[in-house]
Amino acid sequence: MSPLCDCCGEHVNKLNQQISVMRKEIKNLRQMLASAVRGHRKHMLSIQSAVSKIGLCEPDKDQTPPPCSPAASPQAALERGNIQTLPIGYITSCFSVKNGTPRQPTICGPSRAELRIQQSVFNNPEHALVGLEQYSHVWIIFLFHKNGHLSYKAKVKPPRLNGQRVGVYSTRSPHRPNALGLTLARLDRIVGDTIHLSNIDMIAGTPVLDIKPYIPEYDNPDSRMSSDETTDILNLQKDCDDQSGLKLERSDDDDDDDDDDDDDDDDDFCSFLSTDKSEADISVTDSSQLVSAQFSLHKDLNDVLEAVEAYVTQRDLCQLSCAREDEVSHSPKTRPPDATVDHPCYGEGAYSTIAGWIRQPPVSSLEVRFTPQAERELADFLPTHLSGPSERDRPRFKFLRSPEEAAAAITGVLSADPRSVYRRTRCRDRLFFFTLDTADITCWFGQGFAEVLQVRPVEQHIASM
Ligand SMILES: C[S@@+](CC[C@H](N)C(=O)[O-])C[C@H]1O[C@@H](n2cnc3c(N)ncnc32)[C@H](O)[C@@H]1O
Numbered sequence: 001m002s003p004l005c006d007c008c009g010e011h012v013n014k015l016n017q018q019i020s021v022m023r024k025e026i027k028n029l030r031q032m033l034a035s036a037v038r039g040h041r042k043h044m045l046s047i048q049s050a051v052s053k054i055g056l057c058e059p060d061k062d063q064t065p066p067p068c069s070p071a072a073s074p075q076a077a078l079e080r081g082n083i084q085t086l087p088i089g090y091i092t093s094c095f096s097v098k099n100g101t102p103r104q105p106t107i108c109g110p111s112r113a114e115l116r117i118q119q120s121v122f123n124n125p126e127h128a129l130v131g132l133e134q135y136s137h138v139w140i141i142f143l144f145h146k147n148g149h150l151s152y153k154a155k156v157k158p159p160r161l162n163g164q165r166v167g168v169y170s171t172r173s174p175h176r177p178n179a180l181g182l183t184l185a186r187l188d189r190i191v192g193d194t195i196h197l198s199n200i201d202m203i204a205g206t207p208v209l210d211i212k213p214y215i216p217e218y219d220n221p222d223s224r225m226s227s228d229e230t231t232d233i234l235n236l237q238k239d240c241d242d243q244s245g246l247k248l249e250r251s252d253d254d255d256d257d258d259d260d261d262d263d264d265d266d267d268d269f270c271s272f273l274s275t276d277k278s279e280a281d282i283s284v285t286d287s288s289q290l291v292s293a294q295f296s297l298h299k300d301l302n303d304v305l306e307a308v309e310a311y312v313t314q315r316d317l318c319q320l321s322c323a324r325e326d327e328v329s330h331s332p333k334t335r336p337p338d339a340t341v342d343h344p345c346y347g348e349g350a351y352s353t354i355a356g357w358i359r360q361p362p363v364s365s366l367e368v369r370f371t372p373q374a375e376r377e378l379a380d381f382l383p384t385h386l387s388g389p390s391e392r393d394r395p396r397f398k399f400l401r402s403p404e405e406a407a408a409a410i411t412g413v414l415s416a417d418p419r420s421v422y423r424r425t426r427c428r429d430r431l432f433f434f435t436l437d438t439a440d441i442t443c444w445f446g447q448g449f450a451e452v453l454q455v456r457p458v459e460q461h462i463a464s465m
Contacts, residue, residue, distance in 0.1 A: 087209060088209065088211070090116075091113050091115055092114045092204050094111055094113070095203045096204050101201060101203050105183050105184055105201045109186075112200070113196075113200045114197070126192050133189070135187055135354055136186065136352045137184055137185065137186055137332055140182070140184075140185050141180060142181045142182075142208045143179055143180065143209060144175075151175070154168060155168065184332075185200045214332070216354070366448060367448060368410070369449060373454070374454055378403045379403050380395060381396065382395065396438065406436065406439065417450070418434065424445075432445060432450075438457055441455055442455075
């Protein structure tokens with residue numbers, strides 16, 4: 001090798017000096033890390049982040065740091081989508097190597113594993129598992145730590161496709177940009193800080209990043225209502241409203257309810273008189289006539305909802321029984337509420353069970369209604385695809401296809417009561433604001449209902465139209 005010129009030699013010397021200073025710093029930090037008290041996750045995270053800062057390139061000040069750049073703080077890293085992963089535990093399983101390990105959890109029911117939650121994550125790991133025993137299945141999110149290399153390709157050849165290539169995101173290939181695996185495992189039992197699992201496809205030593213309960217209502221599309229179905233139900237409700245000929249009376253009085261500090265608003269039928277968000281003015285009329293009207297409206301709605309529910313249940317049952325074998329085995333059937341027989345551990349007869357509070361939560365869902373003004377404002381929004389010179393001044397949705405779909409979305413959000421527990425139980429201010437697509441929604445909450453008061457275009461969208 002030819003000797004270096006003076007200028008380059010100097011550079012190399014300087015770099016060597018810097019490297020030895022950095023090595024010392026890394027050594028110190030490693031010692032600090034080793035002596036950090038077990039279980040003090042915060043200490044570990046900041047030390048790890050400091051270690052990772054040294055030894056990596058300095059970000060260019062004028063540019064957004066590339067994804068591999070060290071972040072200034074764990075929060076900043078999170079904002080960029082970078083996290084320092086901290087496995088919550090490591091799998092001990094009946095499979096020690098990749099070869100022969102099931103390619104998916106449903107292939108081999110008796111494939112068992114244990115996962116012990118680490119004390120370095122929680123001081124009392126068993127506390128983190130309280131309530132999980134009520135579920136029969138859990139999602140395990142893990143790292144393919146034995147991928148061998150971190151390279152990945154946009155197209156892969158899944159073994160079952162016999163050599164054909166498809167996009168990596170249409171497969172469950174371990175070789176993907178973030179090497180994350182997702183398995184729906186059966187939860188057999190929990191003993192202290194250890195979860196016993198079966199139906200797994202992970203090898204021993206697999207670092208687990210997260211566990212989440214499997215909830216068919218959230219995770220299985222068969223249990224969900226499509227937006228069309230939701231819109232249909234809304235239309236049914238609307239028909240029912242129209243047929244009953246009932247309209248909530250709106251008071252034109254300018255009653256000042258500033259002193260309405262009473263939390264018990266059972267009989268509140270309010271109308272929104274001011275159009276200005278900041279000066280929202282709710283007036284209250286208390287009328288027994290309206291109470292009985294409301295009651296019979298409820299009754300009609302209930303009839304309709306019961307009929308719809310019966311239809312949906314019947315359809316779900318039919319879909320389940322007609323589902324192809326592999327679909328059934330991929331998503332455990334929801335256990336009928338009245339099933340008394342013990343369910344099999346695996347195979348086609350396996351049922352899933354979930355915590356009772358998911359199906360019957362202590363927080364009941366709310367009736368959602370719109371003031372006529374809100375209905376008019378919503379109807380003014382144009383669906384994404386409609387355009388024309390005369391429509392230029394009208395607000396336009398970006399994602400929602402129609403005002404009906406928007407009404408269904410607003411109803412969905414509000415009926416599930418989106419308020420925080422603090423807002424729901426302690427806050428006097430009953431007004432609530434949120435943004436959906438290009439609309440700013442203002443509503444208020446009463447006992448058992450939410451009423452949409454205003455649907456206005458979001459400011460920035462008006463400006464850009
Ligand atoms: C096709 S992947 C599917 C895993 C998961 N169900 C998913 O969809 O993300 C399953 C295969 O990954 C391999 N595997 C399991 N654990 C691994 C690990 N920790 N590191 C690398 N490969 C692993 C095994 O060969 C197993 O057959």
